[in-house]
Amino acid sequence: MKPHIVSIVFRDITATCDWTTADEVDCLKIEVIGWEVHRDDKTVKLATARDPEGDYSAIHAIPTGCIESTTILLPGRALKQDDLSDSEDSAYS
Numbered sequence: 001m002k003p004h005i006v007s008i009v010f011r012d013i014t015a016t017c018d019w020t021t022a023d024e025v026d027c028l029k030i031e032v033i034g035w036e037v038h039r040d041d042k043t044v045k046l047a048t049a050r051d052p053e054g055d056y057s058a059i060h061a062i063p064t065g066c067i068e069s070t071t072i073l074l075p076g077r078a079l080k081q082d083d084l085s086d087s088e089d090s091a092y093s
Contacts, residue, residue, distance in 0.1 A: 003035040003056075005074040008046060010066040032060050033073065044070075 011027040034046035037056050042064055047056030 002076045003037050003047075004072045004076045005034065006036045006046065007031055007033045007069075007071045007073055008044060008062060008067055009069045010062050011068060012066070029068070032062070034058075034060065040064075 009029060009031045012030045014025055014028055016025055032046050032048070034048040035050065035056055036044065037047045037059070038045035044062050044064060044067065046060045046062070047058060048060065049058040050056050
């Protein structure tokens with residue numbers, strides 16, 4: 001089975017280098033969408049790019065403790081040409 005395409009919302013680290021007070025600084029809420037290529041107790045990894053051979057890149061490694069939600073957008077399956085392009089010469093056919 002191919003990896004699911006998911007949306008992960010997580011809280012990201014924020015830092016300041018000025019005299020901003022602590023009550024003005026908070027973690028950013030970030031959403032990443034991609035193929036879930038790895039999950040264990042500590043880390044979830046999403047790839048946001050895939051080549052015609054099915055190799056994944058542009059990996060986001062997200063600590064599981066920072067994740068607020070995970071939503072499966074497309075269950076894992078091999079994508080068909082119609083899913084990706086109107087072109088008849090798609091490398092994903």
